[in-house]
Amino acid sequence: MRSLLIARREFFTAFDSPVGYVILAMFPAMAAALFFVLGPFFLQGEASMRGFFAWIPWLLVVLAPAISMRIWAEERRSGTEELLLTFPFQLRDLVVGKFLGAWAILGVALLFTAGVPITLECLGDLDWGPVLGGYVSAMLLGGASLAVGLFLSALTANQIVAWLLGVTVLMFFNLVGGAATASAMPPGFGRLLLAIDFGEHFHSITRGVIGLGSVAFYFAVMVLFLCANGIVMERRRWS
Amino acid sequence: MSSQMAKKSIAQSNLSLLLVFLLLIPAVALLSQLRWRWDLTAERAYSLSPATLHSLQQLDDRLQIKLYFNRDIEGAEALLPARLVIEDLLAEIERKGAPWVSVETVDPTTDLAAQRDAEHVGVEPLPVTAQNVGGVSVDLLYQGLELRYQDRSEVIPFVTPDEFEFAFTVRLADLQREQRPVIGMVSDEPLLPPQMPGLPRQVPPGRIYEQLRVTLGQRYAVRDIDLAAADAIAADIVAIIVACPSALAADKLVVLDRYLAEGGHLLVLQDGDVVDQNQLKSELRPTGLEEWLAAYGITVGSAYVYDEEAVQVQTSVQTVHTTSGPKVVPVKMPYGFGILASGDSLAADHLVTSGLSQVALFWAHPLQVGVLPTGLKAETLVQSSAQAWLLPNTLSLAMDGDNVRALRAAAIASAPPQPYTLATAFTGTFQPLFPHTNLVASPGAMVVIANSELFHNSTLGVEASGNSEFAANLVDWLAQDGALIELRSRGKKNRPITDFGRTYVEEHGGWMEGNDLHNEELDRAAQDDRRTRRRWISWGNVVIPPFLVLLFGLLHRTWFGRRARQPFQPRATS
Structure with a gap:
């Protein structure tokens, strides 16, 4: 319950500055531009959103750290972090609350892309199953990316550094699967790399099949990085 | 004291992180192994169909599946996610077929024994060319399957993910039965010459x-x-196709009559004439079935159905002047005698036609169903669009522009348009029309199509026509293997978006034969219209969401700004 209170506060604080709006405006605009303007949607002529969701992992590489970069770094820079840590909240509530707030912002950003499936439905007979799968996987991937971003934000007081770190780490998690097919890679290790690749799990859901393994993977990443985030904050509380 | 507490707390946190990490890895691995999943696609394209599940339930011995598959293909990495669907479905097959099914995956590119096995059983790799720094390299893509059940085996040399389940289920069904079911064919075609060793068999024209x-x-x-x-009709025959024979003699009709009355399954292609497809001339040729069908209330008219929903045929060529010089392009026009049945023209609630996207029928006749004998039920499978007319079979069938226009004019002037039935399925007990001894009446099925050209070599050769799938569906339905019909059509549904250029041309009167200037202008206008509409859609989607966000932001700031300007008013206390 306390987590939800913190999440609410975090969500609304994001809209107190123009940065939140810019992020929220940029995401659907870039997604639509990549799909309709730069992508081969009209050449392919098929009412399918696979081309749209193919860009989502890369957009989240930029967007998720942009949402999460300020969450801890800003508290630390403005000196409110110490005050926050003295509040009668458990650290767990604080970390989960901030994460949920950031996740809700991402949800709103994704909501603003709803025009794309509506347009496709008007243009043809859209299969809504993969669309639903795509949005579910975007939320899960976004959640995992935010957890990573949140952890990195806790490591630094500088938002830009937090964003750059986030982009770098998420790039790694999105590209690591590509290395799995390299000829020099031992097969077992290649399979492990595929298993931790964010995009690999994402694409399996966007075709319209939600696998328990993929869902468990994203939640595991969230739990792991939120725990790591909690440890960083715990250390800071005692330092 | 405080320092000790801090150290203890941090140590506990580190330990808990380690524990979480160590617990999460096996948890995720375990959950992945369970392979529980929810298929959200409209056609359940990534789940096993009832036909496959039924076949798996029928297993009473071990089914060994060997998948010849290599993941690492230079130049075809992008195919990997789609290819993995095969592994995914096989895992589900193994799970649903437990304990009888075992799946083994081998990579012939790294395993010499597997490569030899692949060659031996007939699994064929697909060469993939890749351009890299060192030049061009060719890799082999293995995607084949070998199934072993009891003392029999079946091989799928190469299978695409889209066709995997159908190919697998058909092979599995073949393995489970001793012999393939037989389809009888009654026609006037010449017989095949005997097979000469070492020579390909020549098919007579x-x-x-x-x-x-x-x-x-x-x-x-x-x-x-x-x-x-x-x-004539052996016990292993599951259905008979009567393909527009010529003047079937009464003694042969008696055999068919008995077969149907005893619960047989017939597909009748009933045409009163034959069209020479090179000369485009029709010739009357009664099949001898007319009176027999009429006794069941089925009549095939002699006129041709002319439909506005028609196949586009090339009527001539025209020269178009483009920026890169003059270009000769074909002029195509809808040929009303080539009916393109799609959408509402195909029965949506019948197993045979529900999964089809279209069927092309050339020179089809109207099928009239009168009062049916008791115990019979008729279901329309294919009909023309509502914009259809009847034209006499004496008119020219030529596909030149003048004749195509003349046919359309004659059709429109003939009568008000209406839909005409082209194919109907009859089920129930067929009362025999000839006297038979020791006849045991049983429910059967018969499909009558008032067109014989739709399954000709030339029509079936065109993959996009949909006729090939229609034929297979019909026979599966008659052979009472309906579950496979659904499986065949899975994942093949096209979802095209509106073609603005085509819509524009149709709305503006269509192409005009011989009027190059009009066609060029129409083409240019259609291209402009298509570009404009696409631009509006694209930029609308790019601009509107940020605009809404900014509008929301403006309202939000205005609202909060107003609240912030209001003087503080403490709550009244009691």
């Missing part, structure tokens, strides 16, 4: 349904039958 035999041969043994022979 008159074998106009040879492609149909090949299509059906994937699942059935197709046998030409002579109804005059004493044992």
Whole structure:
């Protein structure tokens, strides 16, 4: 319950500055531009959103750290972090609350892309199953990316550094699967790399099949990085 | 004291992180192994169909599946996610078929023994060319399957993810039965010459349904039958195709009559004439079935159905002047005698037609169903669009522009348009029309199509026509293997978006034969219209969401700004 209170506060604080709006405006605009303007949607002529969701992992590489970069770094820079840590909240509530707030912002950003499936439905007979799968996987991937971003934000007081770190780490998690097919890679290790690749799990859901393994993977990443985030904050509380 | 507490707390946190990490890895691995999943696609394209599940439930011995598959293909990495669907479905097959099914995956590119096995059983790799720094390299893509059940085996040399389940289930069904079911074929085609060793068998030009035999041969043994022979209809025949024979004699009709009355399954291609497809001339040729069908209330008219929903045929060519010089392009026009049945023209609630996207019928006749004898039920499978007319079979069938226009004018002037039935399925007990001894009446099925050209070699050769799938569905339904019909059509549904250019041309009167200037202008206007509409859609989607966000932001700031300007008013206390 306390987590939800913190999440609410975090969500609304994001809209107190123009940065939140810019992020929220940029995401659907870039997604639509990549799909309709730069992508081969009209050449392919098929009412399918696979081309749209193919860009989502890369957009989240930029967007998720942009949402999460300020969450801890800003508290630390403005000196409110110490005050926050003295509040009668458990650290767990604080970390989960901030994460949920950031996740809700991402949800709103994704909501603003709803025009794309509506347009496709008007243009043809859209299969809504993969669309639903795509949005579910975007939320899960976004959640995992935010957890990573949140952890990195806790490591630094500088938002830009937090964003750059986030982009770098998420790039790694999105590209690591590509290395799995390299000829020099031992097969077992290649399979492990595929298993931790964010995009690999994402694409399996966007075709319209939600696998328990993929869902468990994203939640595991969230739990792991939120725990790591909690440890960083715990250390800071005692330092 | 405080320092000790801090150290203890941090140590506990580190330990808990380590524990979480160590617990999460096996948890995720375990949950992944369970392979529980929810298929959200409309056609359940990534789940096993009831037909496959049924076949798996019928297993009573070990089924060994060997998948020849290599993941690492230079230049075809992008195919990997789609290819993995095969592994995914096989895992589900193994789970649902437990304990009888075992799946082994081997990579012939790294395993010499597997490569030898692949060659031995007939698994064929697909060469993939990749351009890299060192030049061009060719890699082999293995995607084949070997199934072993009891003392039999079946091989799928190469399978695409889209066709995997159908190919697998058909092979599995073949493994589970001793012999392939037989489809009998009654026609006037010349017989195949005997097979000479080492030489390919020559197909006589008159074998106009040879492609149909090949299509059906994937699942059935197709046998030409002579109804005059004493044992014409053997017990292993599951359905008979009567493909527009010429003046079928009464003694042969008696055999068909008995077969149907005893619960047989017939597909009748009933045409009162034959069209020479080179000369485009029709010639009357009664099949001898007319009176027999009429006794069941079925009549095939002699006129041709002319439909506005028609196949586009090339009527001439025209020269278009483009920026890169003059270009000769074909002029196509809808040919009303080439009916393109799609959408509402195909029965949506019948197993045979519900999964089809279209069927093309050339020179089809109207099928009239009168009062049916008691116990029979009729279901329309294919009909023309509502914009259809009847034209006499004496008119020219030529596909030149003048004749196409003349036919359309004659059709429109003839009568008000209406839909015409082209194919109907009849089920129930067929009362025999000839006297038979020791007849045991049983429910059967008969499909009558008022067109014989739709399964000709030339029509079936065109993959996009949909006729090949229609033929296979019909025979599966008649052979009472309906579950496979659904499986065949899975994942093949096209979802095209509106073609603005085509819509524009149709809205502005269409192409005009011989009027190059009009066609050029129309083409240019259609291209402009298409570009404009696409631009509006694209930029609308790019601009509107940020605009809404900014509008929301403006309202939000205005609202909070107003609240912030209001003087503080403490709550009244009691």
